[in-house]
Amino acid sequence: MNTFDVAVIGWGKGxxxxxxxxxxxxxxxxxxxxSSDMYGGACINVACIPTKALIHNAExxxxxxxxxxxxxxxxxxxxxxxxxxxxxxxxxxADLDTIVxxxxxxxxxxxxxxxxxxxxxxxxxxxxxxxxxxxxxxxxPSIPGAEVGGVIHTSITLQHAHLPKELVVVxxxxxxxxxxxxxxxxxxxxxxxxxxxxxxxxDDEDVAAEVASAVxxxxxxxxxxxxxxxxxxxxxxATVTYTIGDEEHEVRGDAVLLALGRHPNxxxxxLEATGVSTNEKGAIEVDxxxxxxxxxxxxLGDVNGxxxxxxxxxxxxxIVQDQLLGTGKRSTKDRxxxxxxAFTTPPFSRVGLSETQAREQGLxxxxxxxxxxxxxxxxxxxxxxxxRGLIKIIVDAHTDAILGAALFHVDSQEVINLVSLAMRQGxxxxxxxxxxxxxxxxxEALNEVLGTI
Numbered sequence: 001m002n003t004f005d006v007a008v009i010g011w012g013k014g015x016x017x018x019x020x021x022x023x024x025x026x027x028x029x030x031x032x033x034x035s036s037d038m039y040g041g042a043c044i045n046v047a048c049i050p051t052k053a054l055i056h057n058a059e060x061x062x063x064x065x066x067x068x069x070x071x072x073x074x075x076x077x078x079x080x081x082x083x084x085x086x087x088x089x090x091x092x093x094a095d096l097d098t099i100v101x102x103x104x105x106x107x108x109x110x111x112x113x114x115x116x117x118x119x120x121x122x123x124x125x126x127x128x129x130x131x132x133x134x135x136x137x138x139x140x141p142s143i144p145g146a147e148v149g150g151v152i153h154t155s156i157t158l159q160h161a162h163l164p165k166e167l168v169v170v171x172x173x174x175x176x177x178x179x180x181x182x183x184x185x186x187x188x189x190x191x192x193x194x195x196x197x198x199x200x201x202x203d204d205e206d207v208a209a210e211v212a213s214a215v216x217x218x219x220x221x222x223x224x225x226x227x228x229x230x231x232x233x234x235x236x237x238a239t240v241t242y243t244i245g246d247e248e249h250e251v252r253g254d255a256v257l258l259a260l261g262r263h264p265n266x267x268x269x270x271l272e273a274t275g276v277s278t279n280e281k282g283a284i285e286v287d288x289x290x291x292x293x294x295x296x297x298x299x300l301g302d303v304n305g306x307x308x309x310x311x312x313x314x315x316x317x318x319i320v321q322d323q324l325l326g327t328g329k330r331s332t333k334d335r336x337x338x339x340x341x342a343f344t345t346p347p348f349s350r351v352g353l354s355e356t357q358a359r360e361q362g363l364x365x366x367x368x369x370x371x372x373x374x375x376x377x378x379x380x381x382x383x384x385x386x387x388r389g390l391i392k393i394i395v396d397a398h399t400d401a402i403l404g405a406a407l408f409h410v411d412s413q414e415v416i417n418l419v420s421l422a423m424r425q426g427x428x429x430x431x432x433x434x435x436x437x438x439x440x441x442x443x444e445a446l447n448e449v450l451g452t453i
Contacts, residue, residue: 002100004030006324007114007127009106009269012041014300014313014320015133016093021321023098030125031093032116034105040089042135043310045082046156051178053078054159055343058185064218066187071163074186078159106134108273111294129296129324132276132284133313134269136262136302141170145231151238152231152256155179164188164255168240170228172199174342176259177215181344184218191221191251193242198224204354206369207406210390211348214408217388218345223251231256264303279305288331290319298323307338337423341413346381346389349416352404352423355394364397366453368429370445372409378445381410391449393419393429400428411442418443429453 005027008015016031023029038045057074093099102125104118114125138154140146148154153161155175167183169176172194184190192199199215199222200208212222223242226249230241238256242249264283271278277285277293283305290298298320301313315335322330339351358365372381372389381387389409396403405419422432433450437443 002030002123002125004028004100004125004127006030006129006131007032007125008131008133009114010041010133010135010265010301010303011039011089011093012133012135012301012313013043013310014315014317015131016041016089017314017317018131018300018321019093019099020096021317022324023093023096025325027098029096029099030102030127031099032102032104032106032114032125034103036103037086039086041310044085044089046159048310049085050078050082050159051155051182052343053081055178055182055345058182059345061185064185064187066163066165068163071186075160105268107268107270109270111274112296130298131320132269132292132297132299132303133301134265134303136264136308138258139260139263140258141228141260143228143231145233145238146170146228146258148258150235151233151254152258154258158255158257161255164253166253167191167255167257168193168238168251168253169257169259170240171257171259171261172196172201172222172224173259173261174200174340175261176257177211178342178344179257179259180220181215181218184215184220185345188255189219191223191253193223193226193228193240193251195227196224202354203350203406204356204392207354207390207392207408210371210388211342211344211408214346214388215344223249262302262308264305266303281305288333289323289328290316290332291323306332307340309338309340312338337420339416339420341416343413346386346408346410347413349407349412350405351416351420352402353394354404354406355392358394358403363403365403366395366397366429368393368395368449368451368453370449370452372445375445375448377448378409378442379440380442383440384410386410391445393449395429395450395453400430401426402429402432409442409445415443415445418446 007030008019009032011033019029094101102116104116106114109115167188167190169180169192180190199212226242228242232239237254239252266282284299286304300316302308319330341349369392373387393405394403
C-alpha cells in the first residue's frame with residue numbers, strides 16, 4: 001500500500017496547482033494521471049491553448065482560400081506549443097521531492113483507497129485527503145450514426161483532422177460557433193445546424209445578431225430551428241439529415257463536428273465504493289467549500305458541475321487550499337462576476353446579467369450601447385483593421401452599479417476583466433466612465449459608451 005497525505009486524480013488546472021502548493025507545504029502527494037498526453041490538463045493539451053493557437057493562425061492569414069498545407073503547418077505549430085507546455089507542467093510537479101507521479105487509470109476500491117492500473121499492472125494508493133480533478137469530455141448525442149471516428153469529430157479530434165472542404169457543425173453554442181468561425185477562415189465551407197431559433201439563443205437578440213453577422217461574414221451558414229435525426233457516413237464524407245417542422249433536409253460534408261456541450265468524467269471512477277454522491281448528469285455534488293458527501297474528498301473543475309472554465313478550476317484550487325492550509329472561510333459564494341469569452345473573430349465576451357435577464361428580474365436599468373465603428377474614442381479596432389462589433393453595458397438605474405456587459409470587439413477578452421473587476425469591487429459605471437485609460441486602447445471605449453447614459 002502506497003500511503004500519502006493527499007492524492008490528486010487528474011492533472012487539470014485546479015488539481016495540479018493544489019498538488020504543487022501542498023507539496024511545497026510539506027505534504028506527501030500522489031498525482032495520478034491516466035495519459036502522458038494530458039500532463040498539465042485539458043486546457044494546454046486539447047482545449048484553450050491549442051484551439052486559440054489555431055484561431056490565431058486562421059486570423060492572421062492574408063486570404064481565406066482553402067489551403068490544407070497551411071492548416072497542417074498551423075497544427076504543427078499547435079503541437080509544438082502544447083508539447084513544450086506539457087513538458088513544463090510535468091516538471092513542475094515531478095521535480096518536487098514530495099510528489100510521486102502515477103501513470104495509470106484511477107478507480108476507487110474503498111472510501112479512501114484508489115487502485116491505479118496501467119495495462120495488467122495495478123497498485124493501491126491511499127490518502128486521507130483526495131482531490132478529484134478528472135475534468136469533462138464532449139457529449140456524444142444519441143443520434144443514429146453519431147459515432148466519433150472517420151469523418152465524425154469532437155472538438156478534440158477535429159484539431160488533427162485533414163482540413164475539411166465542407167464542415168458541418170452540429171450545435172450552435174459557443175464551441176460550435178468558435179470552431180465554425182475558425183475553420184471558415186482556414187477556407188472550409190461551414191454550415192452550423194442549431195435546434196434553437198437563432199444563434200446564441202441565451203444572449204440578447206441585438207448582441208447575438210451582431211456576433212452572428214460577423215461569423216456569417218467569414219462564409220458560415222446557419223440553419224436554425226433544426227433537429228438532427230440521422231448521420232450517414234463513409235470514409236470520405238457524411239450526410240447529416242435534419243428536420244425543420246415536418247420537412248426533412250440534408251446537408252453534406254467531408255467532416256462533421258459534434259459540438260453539443262460536455263459531461264463530467266466520473267463514469268469510470270467507481271464512486272460507489274466511496275459514497276460520493278453525483279447528480280443526474282454525473283457531476284460530483286459538492287458543498288460551497290467543494291467537499292463531497294464524504295469528508296476529506298473534494299472535487300475541482302468541470303467534474304463538480306460548475307462553470308466549465310480553466311480559471312474557475314484555478315479558483316476551486318484556492319478554495320480547497322484555504323480549507324487545507326488556511327482559514328477555511330473561502331467558498332464558491334465569494335464568486336461574483338465571472339466572465340467568459342468565445343474566441344470568434346473578433347472575440348465575444350460576457351459577464352453578469354444581460355438586458356433580458358435584468359428586465360425579467362424586474363430591475364430598473366439603464367443600457368449603454370454603441371457599435372464599435374461608431375465609437376470615436378476607440379481607434380484601436382480601426383488600427384488593426386477590424387472595427388466590427390458592439391459594446392452593451394447594463395447599469396442599475398438607482399445605484400449606478402454595473403449589472404452586466406456584452407463586449408464584442410477586438411481585445412474584448414481583456415476589457416471584460418476590467419468590467420468584471422469593477423463589478424466585484426463595487427466600482428460604479430460613473431467611475432469607469434470618467435477613468436483615465438491608455439491610448440490607443442480598447443478599454444478607452446468605456447469613456448464614450450458609458451457616457452451615453
